[in-house]
Amino acid sequence: MSTVLDLLSAPLEPYAVRIATRKRQRLSLAAEPEEMLYLIRKGLHLTSAPMPHDRHQVLSILYPGDIVRASALPPIEGAAVISASDKGEVWRVRWSAIEALLGRDANVARVISDRLTDQAARSALHKSILAGLSGDERVVALMLEIAARTGRETATGVTFEMPLSRNDIAEYMALNADTVSRIVSRLRASGVLTPAGRNLLICPSFADLARACPLAPAITRLHNAGHLLPA
Amino acid sequence: MSTVLDLLSAPLEPYAVRIATRKRQRLSLAAEPEEMLYLIRKGLHLTSAPMPHDRHQVLSILYPGDIVRASALPPIEGAAVISASDKGEVWRVRWSAIEALLGRDANVARVISDRLTDQAARSALHKSILAGLSGDERVVALMLEIAARTGRETATGVTFEMPLSRNDIAEYMALNADTVSRIVSRLRASGVLTPAGRNLLICPSFADLARACPLAPAITRLHNAGHLLPA
DNA sequence: CGTAGATTTGAGTTCTGTCAAATTTTGTGG
DNA sequence: CCACAAAATTTGACAGAACTCAAATCTACG
Secondary structure, three states: OOOHHHHHHHHHHHHOEEEEEEOOOEEEOOOOOOOEEEEEEEOOEEEEEEEOOOEEEEEEEEOOOOEEEHHHOOOOOOOEEEEOOOEEEEEEEEHHHHHHHHHHOHHHHHHHHHHHHHHHHHHHHHHHHHHHOOHHHHHHHHHHHHHHHHOEEEOOEEEEEOOOOHHHHHHHHOOOHHHHHHHHHHHHHHOOOEEOOOOEEEEOOHHHHHHOOOOHHHHHHHOOOHHHOOO | OOOHHHHHHHHHHHHOEEEEEEOOOEEEOOOOOOOEEEEEEEOOEEEEEEEOOOEEEEEEEEOOOOEEEHHHOOOOOOOEEEEOOOEEEEEEEEHHHHHHHHHHOHHHHHHHHHHHHHHHHHHHHHHHHHHHOOHHHHHHHHHHHHHHHHOEEEOOEEEEEOOOOHHHHHHHHOOOHHHHHHHHHHHHHHOOOEEOOOOEEEEOOHHHHHHOOOOHHHHHHHOOOHHHOOO
């Protein structure tokens, strides 16, 4: 099966510097002196930017196959990619190399444009979630996203790892860590999520979880969770 | 001077259907049956999506040179482009035509990718504004954006038209119309904005306005407002 | 000149943030 | 494997910003 990741990896391989990442590792993003494109190969990664009052904000979650470069983020000093998974892999390529490829290889042009478009849609959805949903709904939206992306069907429900700390979740969902903790406690109490050890969660009924978030249909569609929902 | 708009218009022209738009006109966005790309030629336009509880949300403001297609927005039934200006112009092109062009014309591939990247950066900045700033700061952010894009230096300050209604502003800034009204009243009272007739505003000191919004530097940089600020 | 829609403003409510303290988890070195 | 310090999480009490609802203006336009 040829995935999006393969489609991009093949042409970029000759130009790429492989970077093995560990949890919390930062890759700083800057257009100067030379702009780099990062291709996510393995693991979950976050784009993060510093904000006023010593805060930070997680702008997006990057999954394997995603690409990112400084020009695609707000011009804020200190923007970075941060690894959320224990072990990840990222390829770094000079943007100038990509630009040259765009001219030579029609496939690369198509894949890059598709990737940017898909990521734009996810970014817009994330924006909708932040702007339109309550705190509880936002946290559920994140759980749905991670479950959709990384979850597995098990006997007791959909099992998935949550590699984001309470603080990461807060920075991604525009809440604060205390509030996130309260919300997660409520979700646990209501039974839609069950803790299953070290950062591991079980969602006994994916449909119930989806019901707790008005934008669930859009989330599951964009993150390919068809397989977790009843037809 | 060759602008971004020209760079895109030239190659797309043979495939484009010209659409003259009037205020509030909707162009619906759907991937089915055939996906269309819209190129903004004149005027300000909004991308809007319906939300739970009979709400709507403005996902982005589109300026001349911007492009949009359904795949770049969340898969929400009823997403549309809505004209904010009295008279606008939009070109509609079949996405399949663009895709073919990507292979033939290296320039098109480069421009499209640049456009998507720039728009991604603006979307991410918008997200930062929604997630990290107070209501007052968010409204100021919008004023800065519009002033930066469309404002002119006059004797009394930077003059610009605000084509968005209170409700549009509310939907763009994740506030409600009542709150926006209160905030604008406060801005007027504090003197950073002066009404100057029909949807026209004057900002006596652009620097003062910028001081009222922590993300002003990023906003002015992304929206090319260098010319409105003291060096 | 009258009406429908937009805007403004007030009063009361609610959700989320802030601050602080208690508790749990994690990482490290013996 | 255990002890301990540091960090993360949880929870309570309280404050504040923004929302809701409603009424009063104001504007645009036929």
